[in-house]
Amino acid sequence: MGLSQALSTAMSGLRATQASLSLVSSNVANAETPGYVRKTLNQVTGTTGxxxxxxxxxxxxxQLDEFLQTQLRTETSGAAYADVRSDFLANLQGVYGNPDSTGTIEDAYNKFLTALQGLSTSPESQSARIGVINAAQSMAQQLNATSQGIQTLRANAEAGISDSINSANNALQQIARLNVQLAANGGTTDASTAALLDQRDRYVTQLSQLMDIRTVTNSQNQVSVFTNSGVQLVGTEAATLSFNAQGTMTPNTLYNTDPTKSTVGTITITFPHGGTYDMVSTNSIRSGKIAAYLELRDNTLAQAQTQIDQFAAAMSSALSDKTTAGTAATAGAQSGFDLDLSGLQNGNTIHVSYKDNTTGLTHNLSIIRVDDPNVLPLSNTATVDPNDEVLGIDFSGGMSSVLSQxxxxxxxxxxQFSNPSGSTLRVLDDGAVNxxxxxxxxxxxTVSSLTSGDPHLPLFTDNGGLYTGAITAxxxxxxxxxxRISVNTGLIGDPSRMVVYSTNPQTPAGDTTRANLVLNQLSNASYSYSPQxxxxxxxxxxxxxxxxxxxxFISQQGESATAAKQLADGQDVVLNTLQTKMDSTSGVNMDEEMAHLLSLQNAYSANARVMSSIKQMYDALLQLT
Structure with missing residues (x-):
């Protein structure tokens, strides 16, 4: 080996040691930087002479474990989804309140029943009558407040979607920008490239908090990001997500896969070279914060609203809906019933049971009055009874049209249906054919008057109007x-109507008929509720x-909140465990870096010593000449 060869070898050692020292310095400086991955030098042996x-x-x-990184991103999506749901369901539980405390639906309802019991005992008492009205108002106000709380949470979810879409677009644009820079580096793996990869990974991780993703990396260090459902979000160019927020949330603003019927915002992706895609109707986002917000807005919180709406509807109908049996009727060999439709309102029901003698089966038919033909035909879900066969009939054209339908x-x-007189509907069998x-x-x-002569009454109204269960477009x-539920203003103005249900003849002041009916309907009567x-x-x-x-349903919400909290805690444990593993693999360990630094110092000194010795040899040769 010549002296020049030895000098070249020693200089290569110095250069490698200097480069390693630079990486150690970078590692130490970024020990607390989120997303920083520890760097080491790639060295190979080269032949010299x-x-x-x-x-x-x-x-x-x-120093990156890509498999572990993929797992971490998956669990990041899951943990973000679980955390958002847990927070919202805890807030929903706060809206319902503690069942054992005041200011809850259950508390207001129990106080309402207590007031009714007092009225049933002392119907002639003015204070007892007023007490019932006040308790009914408190009940209605509690439902109003609960509905407002649910819609506020839905509005928060809508705002969360909007914020998340903005964050996602920023991450996608940054990933695309870094992809272009990395491609310009020609696939090299120098320090600048490694720094760009760190930056890009941070944006990909941010994106994984918002939605479930998977990545594919090519030979130029460019990464393509897809949702797990297969929609490409970014490559060399970024797609753009848009969200058409609808503003104020109300119980009637609901998601529908038919865009002409949906009244809440949807997420649309616009691809770089044209074309759009609805990410919500196709269920393209299945985890992360955005998926959680969508699930809460369109399902969980919408169902909570349905629960209290069903409660309000059942409570209203229990007091105002009166069922009157038909009067037996015959026409020759035909037999059936006459039904008085004079009080039938939009949404009210005619019930007909008949036996099909051919099959031996009994059919329960619910004929629902509809004043808006646009909603026809009705599905069997228009009633709760699973045995009902529902038929919607448009009453807007009068009795002749009803009969024809x-x-x-x-x-x-x-x-066979006919109209013998006035508002009477006659339904008969086929007589001889049988x-x-x-x-x-x-x-x-639905009874509309407070003094109809019947103890049923519209104690609760729909924002001042009659609640009949009407179905419209x-x-x-x-x-x-x-x-919208409120107490009938006629009762507020005249509490005596809680007892007096007839003015001709006048109901005695001490009559308990109406009070007992209301109390029984609200405390003892059983009702069926929609599976929705x-x-x-x-x-x-x-x-x-x-x-x-x-x-x-309050207990169900409490159990859901508890389960969501347990799931979120479990997801956080998994995420923290993976993050600890990731840190041990890819993070900076100061002890290791200091030990490496000492090793590099020794190597640097040794290479410098070799160069010093070679210098002395050159000096000796020069002196000989």
Whole structure:
């Protein structure tokens, strides 16, 4: 080995040591920098002449476990989803309140029942009558406040989506920018490239908090980001996400896969070279904060609103809806019933039971009055009873139109409908053919007057109007009823109507008929509730008293909040465990860096010593000449 060869080898060692010292310095300086990955030098042996080997620097290595990084991003999405749900459900539980405390639906309802018990005992007492009205107002106000609290949470979820979309777009644009810079470096792995990769990974991690993603990296260090459903978000160019926030949230602002019917914001992706895609209707985002916000806004909180709306509707209908059995009627060999439709309101129901003698099956038919033909035909979900066969009939064209619709829809069953006089609807079997037998018929109509002569009364109203369960093109009247429910102003102006239900003849002041009816309907009577409340199923709906229903859905919300908190805590443990693993693999360990620094100092000194010795040899040769 010549002296020049030895000098070259020693100089390569010095250069490698200096480069390593620079990386150690960078590692130490960034020990607390989030997302910083520890760097080391890639060194290989190089041949120098016939003897010995120099050291060559081939690049900078990031101490990164890519499999662990992928797991961490997946759990980051899951933890963000779980945390958002846990926070919102805890707040929803706050809206409902502690069941054992005051200011809750259950507390207001119990006080309402207590006031009714007092009225039932002392119907002639003015203070007892006023007490019932005040308790009813408190009940209505509690439902109003609960609905407002739920809609505030839905508005917060909508705002969360909007903020998340802005953050996602920023991350996507930064990833695309860094992809272009990395491609310009030609796939090299020097220190500047490693720094760019660190920056890009931080933005990808930010994106993973917002939605579930997967990444693919090419030979030029460029990364393409996709959702787990396969939608490409960014490559060399970034797609753009947009969210058309709708402003104020109300119980009637609901998501629908049909964009013409949806009244809440949706997320649309616009691809760099054209084309758009609805990310919500296609369920393209399945985890992360955005998925949690969508789930809460469109399902969890919407269901909570449905629960209190159903409670308000059942409470209102229990007091105002009166079912009147049909009067037996015959016409020759035909038999059936006459039904008085004079009090039938939009949304009220005619019930007809008939036996199909061909099959031996009994059919329960619910004929619902509809004044808006745009909602026809109605589905069987228009009633809660799973055995009901629902038929919506447009009453806007008068009785002749009603008869035409009924006979057209049900003529094949053997039933025949007619109008013998006034507002009477007659339903008969087919007589001699005897294809069907009408076994029962009744009308459930909403009492509109406080002094109709019947103890039923519209104690609660829909923002001053009658609640009948009407179905229109805007949806069911039940939707949002809890936000609009109020006490009948006629009762507020004259509390005696809590007892007096007839003025001719005059109901005695001490009559308990109406008070007992109201108390029984609200404390003992059992009702069925829509499976859209999350209780029961379409085949076996939840059935119970109003108080049982309230306790059930409040308890369900409490259990959901507890389960969400446990899930979030579990996800956080998994995430923290993976983050600790990631830090031990890719983070900076100061002890290791200091030990490495001492090793580099020794190597630097040794290489410098070799160069010093070579200098002395050169000096000796020069002196000989």
């Amino acid at each position: 016939q003897y010995g080997s120099s050291v060559l620097i081939t690049g900078v290595n990031r 009924l006979n057209g829809a049900l003529g094949g069953t053997g039933l 294809k069907a037998d009408v076994t029962a018929a009744s009308v459930t109509s 805007n949806g069911s009247q039940t939707t949002g009823l809890a936000a 409340t999350g209780l029961g199923t379409s085949g076996a709906p939840f059935t119970g008293t109003l108080l049982n229903f309230a306790k059930q």
